[in-house]
Amino acid sequence: MDFTLPEELLIFRDTLRKFVEKELEPISEQVEEEDHIPDRIVEKMKDLGLFGLAIPSEHGGYGMSVLGQCVAMEELSRTNACFRTRIGTNNGIGSMGIVIAGTEEQKRKYLPRLASGAMTGAFALTEPNAGSDASAIRTTAVRKGDKYILNGTKHFITNGDIAGLSTVMALTDRPKGTKGISAFLVEEGFPGFSVGKIERKMGFRGSHTCELLFDDCEVPAENLLGREGEGFRIAMQVLDKGRLMMGACALGAIERLIELSTTFAKTRVTFGEPIINRQAIQWMLVNMAIDAYAVRNAVYHAAWKLDRGERVTKEAAMVKVLATETACRAADSAVQIHGGMGYMKGMAVERFYRDLRLLRIYEGTSEILRMIVAREMSR
Ligand code: COS
Numbered sequence: 553m554d555f556t557l558p559e560e561l562l563i564f565r566d567t568l569r570k571f572v573e574k575e576l577e578p579i580s581e582q583v584e585e586e587d588h589i590p591d592r593i594v595e596k597m598k599d600l601g602l603f604g605l606a607i608p609s610e611h612g613g614y615g616m617s618v619l620g621q622c623v624a625m626e627e628l629s630r631t632n633a634c635f636r637t638r639i640g641t642n643n644g645i646g647s648m649g650i651v652i653a654g655t656e657e658q659k660r661k662y663l664p665r666l667a668s669g670a671m672t673g674a675f676a677l678t679e680p681n682a683g684s685d686a687s688a689i690r691t692t693a694v695r696k697g698d699k700y701i702l703n704g705t706k707h708f709i710t711n712g713d714i715a716g717l718s719t720v721m722a723l724t725d726r727p728k729g730t731k732g733i734s735a736f737l738v739e740e741g742f743p744g745f746s747v748g749k750i751e752r753k754m755g756f757r758g759s760h761t762c763e764l765l766f767d768d769c770e771v772p773a774e775n776l777l778g779r780e781g782e783g784f785r786i787a788m789q790v791l792d793k794g795r796l797m798m799g800a801c802a803l804g805a806i807e808r809l810i811e812l813s814t815t816f817a818k819t820r821v822t823f824g825e826p827i828i829n830r831q832a833i834q835w836m837l838v839n840m841a842i843d844a845y846a847v848r849n850a851v852y853h854a855a856w857k858l859d860r861g862e863r864v865t866k867e868a869a870m871v872k873v874l875a876t877e878t879a880c881r882a883a884d885s886a887v888q889i890h891g892g893m894g895y896m897k898g899m900a901v902e903r904f905y906r907d908l909r910l911l912r913i914y915e916g917t918s919e920i921l922r923m924i925v926a927r928e929m930s931r
Contacts, residue, residue: 581898585757587758587760602639603667604669606643607647626801641674646673649787666717676764700771721733721784733787734777735777744766746764796872799874806878813889814828850874872911876908880911
């Protein structure tokens with residue numbers, strides 16, 4: 553078994569590490585305050601090709617392996633989470649549906665723009681009454697001639713306010729349950745589509761979470777993704793990969809928390825000695841390191857399986873639970889090690905503590921993911 557990462561991936565990882573340290577980290581607090589990523593930074597992300605890592609090369613992306621995408625997300629997660637969220641939606645839930653189920657025409661029309669970052673993607677499944685129970689959606693799509701007419705409300709949609717294209721799940725045949733859900737590619741300018749409320753959140757500032765409104769929204773019939781009734785399965789496949797990526801994001805955050813906490817513990821002196829000499833602090837740091845080791849192996853292994861074309865529903869769910877619950881524990885320890893300083897605004901550990909809490913909820917709560925693992929185990 554060879555655990556060596558390919559040379560070109562190591563070079564890419566190094567490039568990303570420098571980009572994060574030089575361009576993103578210095579403005580992470582500014583973004584936190586202003587709740588906005590400066591355009592010049594988005595342009596630099598485009599120049600590096602970050603929006604198209606996962607998109608096949610024949611459609612303008614890098615066509616990177618899943619393992620490579622995990623390494624990229626891990627690096628980008630060492631700073632404010634909004635940066636990797638901006639990039640992650642185009643590479644993940646905002647484009648994967650098209651990669652998996654799009655027609656050649658849909659791929660040619662949308663993927664190059666998503667890959668270049670000219671267009672931002674979003675994934676619209678969740679509704680006020682349908683979060684964990686995704687099949688309870690109420691948004692409807694009725695075929696009228698060469699169009700579908702969509703009516704309903706989506707909420708908690710990441711990047712909804714800047715998305716040029718949203719993959720929207722809607723009911724085309726309610727009595728059929730999950731088989732009555734279809735997926736649609738909705739452009740921002742389609743008649744009857746608008747952005748509603750933008751949420752105020754505990755964290756993730758710089759990344760907007762929005763309501764999307766469909767009021768007799770007209771979607772050309774050629775923008776149906778896959779066939780009628782395939783929307784739920786497409787959404788679940790998209791989420792399988794999204795959950796694995798979330799594990800990689802949590803991993804990058806844990807690694808950064810270890811570094812921040814170790815540096816602090818070496819310089820903070822109590823009773824005449826740096827606190828890193830205290831066993832109580834050492835054990836917290838060691839536990840974080842043990843957790844990071846386990847999470848890294850789990851993330852990379854699941855990525856390897858997906859790269860081999862295997863279904864990873866169970867592994868992705870396990871990885872997300874392991875990585876995100878571990879990351880929250882690591883953030884708690886990091887704040888504890890920093891003491892009062894760790895509770896202060898402007899400290900990275902304070903921001904990580906708030907931001908990481910969301911990872912145990914979105915793209916599948918820990919509870920739903922455990923349910924998925926249980927179902928897979930009992931097959
Ligand atoms: N890959 C491919 N197909 C899948 C799948 C997957 N990962 N998961 C489910 N399916 C298929 C099933 O095989 C089933 O098809 P068949 O009847 O042909 O076998 C169909 O989809 C319905 O699946 P299921 O019966 O499991 O649906 P349920 O309504 O019972 O629940 C869960 C499915 C709980 C898994 C789903 O609702 C879920 O993931 N919820 C969480 C949603 C979420 O993560 N939301 C976060 C916001 S989105 S960013």
